[in-house]
Amino acid sequence: MPSDSTARTADQPGIPVHTHNRFRGLDSLWRLRSYLRPYVGRLIVMFAAALAGVGASLAIPLVSKQIIDGPVADRDTRGLVLLGVLAIVLGLTEAFLIFARRWIQSRAVLGLETAIRDDLYAHMQRLPMGFHGGWQSGQLLSRITTDLSVIRRFLGFGILFLVTNIVQLVVVTILLLHMYWQLGLLVAASAAPIVVLSLRFHKKYIRISRQVQDQQGDLATVIEEGAVGIRVIKAFGRRHHVYDMYDEHARKVYDTSIEKVRMSSSFWTFLGLVPNLTLTFVLLLGALAVGQHSMTLGTLVAFTTLLLQLVWPIASLGQILAMAQESMTAADRVMEVLDTVPTIVGGDAAVTTATGHxxxxxxxxxxxxxxxxxxxxxxxxxxxxxxxxxxxxxxxxxxxxxxxxxxxxxxxxxxxxxxxxxxxxxxxxxxxxxxxxxxxxxxxxxxxxxxxxxxxxxxxxxxxxxxxxxxxxxxxxxxxxxxxxxxxxxxxxxxxxxxxxxxxxxxxxxxxxxxxxxxxxxxxxxxxxxxxxxxxxxxxxxxxxxxxxxxxxxxxxxxxxxxxxxxxxxxxxxxxxxxxxxxxxxxxxxxxxxxxxxxxxxx
CATH class of the missing domain: 3.40.50.300 (P-loop containing nucleotide triphosphate hydrolases)
Incomplete structure (x- = not known):
């Protein structure tokens, strides 16, 4: 049966539902780290390729600064060709590193998902009839399919982008401060409202994410029972009644999912608005600085290009946080099953012959x-x-x-x-x-x-x-x-x-x-x-x-x-x-x- 921390809700009798605790979800996700061990070598190469790709991407604006302030300003054709070739090489290097990272990444995360699914299914086979009698089959089905896919996406993609985006944010901020500290401070200050809103979003999203996943399990149960019991449904002429049950559960999933999307959309809109407003101020103040000769044109172009490279890490922060919350919830749901200790285990007597007394x-x-x-x-x-x-x-x-x-x-x-x-x-x-x-x-x-x-x-x-x-x-x-x-x-x-x-x-x-x-x-x-x-x-x-x-x-x-x-x-x-x-x-x-x-x- 579900663990002691499992609670049953009045509107969902017999369905195990955890109280919402982000720390337990984080702990559940952390406990799945052992499945990453066979892929440590690949993951190291993957992260190295990703970070090297970020480095190549950030180097291009710096080369552009040198091109504008050097060969373009001095009309140096030879220097322009050399720096132009360097920019092309950096672009090709970045493209190759992205390809290599994705290739390694896909193979590793699919193997990770398969390993967890194999262990989860094998564990379910070991659990006694009392466990299976207390769980709806749709709830178990959603854990071994949908939830594992959510975990795979985060462990394979979410963590990678979380690390690379943080590195990119830190490095770009340092570069911006080094180029022109006044505008750099403006960019750094714009991060404050994002942090505050992210913390509020984190608390609300984990609740609604769990609710959607539980409701999807309920819907899977209704669909499965409708398929298995189709003869009874037809024999009693209850097609419309069963459809109404399905429609009710599907409507719940739809309504909760719409609420989840509305919450996410508001957050992502804010994340997209802040960088664009910051860019507007940077262009305005940077143009004034260039006009006053306190900043070179190449520096402004490089500064603006680097600032644009902050838009994706900041805008994707909402997606990554949402993915993290969903994966923690999914890990919590999976661990509900894996943490269930089989009450019927075999002894040590391997009886090979018996009379049947x-x-x-x-x-x-x-x-x-x-x-x-x-x-x-x-x-x-x-x-x-x-x-x-x-x-x-x-x-x-x-x-x-x-x-x-x-x-x-x-x-x-x-x-x-x-x-x-x-x-x-x-x-x-x-x-x-x-x-x-x-x-x-x-x-x-x-x-x-x-x-x-x-x-x-x-x-x-x-x-x-x-x-x-x-x-x-x-x-x-x-x-x-x-x-x-x-x-x-x-x-x-x-x-x-x-x-x-x-x-x-x-x-x-x-x-x-x-x-x-x-x-x-x-x-x-x-x-x-x-x-x-x-x-x-x-x-x-x-x-x-x-x-x-x-x-x-x-x-x-x-x-x-x-x-x-x-x-x-x-x-x-x-x-x-x-x-x-x-x-x-x-x-x-x-x-x-x-x-x-x-x-x-x-x-």
Whole structure:
């Protein structure tokens, strides 16, 4: 979950939003400096090229001064040619240095962005289900795309121009003071209002910048949910309602962005006005000085040219400050994810062989943000090769119980063991090679059928894939346009619910686990297909320890024994017939299933 400093706003429930603190943003940006280390050599060359380019640029006005006050005034053709060639060489040198700087710069900053994105994505994969359940996907998406692009632009371009512009401002100011100190002081004094306004702009811009980035994350969530849930939207005729939701969020982004642009435009306008007013006074007073012979014409031309070179550094100050604020905000948002410590980490026991003896020993569980127990004092012993059906009312905690086996969640009391080893002591790869899960809501990816099937076991042979498809009654894949190489759409929406469930079941079977968890995996199958799948599953479950979440009475018949989950704990364990005869609550649960008639239930 988000860090303690995260606050939730009333108008954005469930969305992590930091309070606005420019020092934390600066600290977050500073902590990303480690990603610059592989590019230190390139960055040094880049800065050297940039500073050398500034030097060449500033040398040209000085050469112009010498040309006007020397060869032009003295009508020295030879001297004019030599100084003219020098000016051309300086111009070509500056152009080459700009090209070299941009070439090095682009390669370094793109590598920097890629490195941060790789680490951020890998870290998100390590974070537990509790984290992902507390964050909107659009917020995570905006952090790994938009925010990283903002950071890349500042670390690659903003910092460079910030340094070079400061150097240019200092050097030019010194040169101006040296040329004609009276006008130099005028130029230096004009910087005072810019500094004051910049500080005020800094405070306001960081707030609105964060607001825009958070709202963009909200908008991304709405767009994603609209794309994934398009079937439901169309089925209920809610196209206009969903569009209105989108329009509302898009309007918020638009309004806040316009406010941000208005603030920036006012600041940049002021930054552009001050140098132009200063230039006007310099030309007026400089012309008077030339007329009074206290300044040469070459000095005035050089002074004016150098002053014009201050316009871009001063005018770009607003852009650089805005870029800095946005990058600090973006870094803060990225660090919210990177600072989240994975609560589920693997142990040191690399289990290579297992018989699949599964035990729940006094297990309790509650969610991190809620002390109300979902499970408490759960005891269950499942022998190797044995299949247990977990039966209970909706919301009784069956899915949560099965999620504790592969450590999608961690117990908050007691322990879960496999062959006597606490699952928290096992490495995560070894645990999840022992345990395979097929969920009630199957998740398929926008890749080929084969890639979806072999997700848990990439070395599976064609024969093993065929066998898994046979068990899951998923041979329909061979009738798809390109068979196993057919690319299915996002979330597998091009397939029916039953087809998606069968592919997810085949994926679990293909991994050949020692413990197979079936979370009501057959709920979307028709009666005939379900019977065929159940018959094939009996052979698979005979060679594995099975935990089957059962909402349908027919699924119970797959199990060797049944565990009845009531009030967050297992109250009864026995065979199907024993619980039917002895536990009224069990008979009532099965009696609610119309898919199995009374004769089958009591047979």
């Amino acid at each position: 599964l035990r729940f020993e006094g297990v309790g569980f509650h969610f991190p943000d809620d002390d109300t127990p979902v499970l408490h004092d759960v005891w269950l012993d499942v022998e190797p090769g044995e299949t247990v059906a977990v039966v209970g009312a909706t919301g009784s905690g069956k899915t949560t119980l099965t999620g504790l086996v592969p450590r999608l969640h961690d117990v908050t009391a007691g322990r879960v063991t496999i062959d006597g080893v606490d699952v928290r002591d096992m490495t995560l790869p070894s645990l999840r090679s022992i345990v395979a899960t097929a969920f009630e809501e199957p998740t398929l990816f926008s890749m080929s059928v084969r890639e979806n099937l072999t997700l848990g076991r990439t070395d599976a042979t064609e024969e093993e894939v065929h066998e898994a498809l046979q068990v899951a009654q998923a041979r329909f894949v061979y009738d798809l346009p390109w068979g196993l190489d057919t690319r299915i759409g996002e979330q597998g929406l091009s397939l029916s619910g039953g087809q998606r469930q069968r592919l997810a079941l085949a994926r679990a079977v293909l991994s050949r686990p020692k413990i197979l968890v079936l979370d009501d995996t057959l709920s979307a199958l028709d009666v005939e297909t379900e019977a065929l799948v159940e018959e094939a599953l009996r052979h698979v479950l005979a060679a594995a320890t099975g935990i089957v979440v059962a909402h349908r009475a027919s699924t119970v018949l797959l199990a060797d024994k049944v565990a009845l989950l009531q009030g967050g704990t297992i109250t009864h364990v026995g065979t199907h017939h024993e619980l039917l005869a002895q536990v009224p609550a069990y008979r009532e649960l099965l009696g609610q299933d119309a898919d199995l008639d009374a004769e089958e239930v009591y047979s």
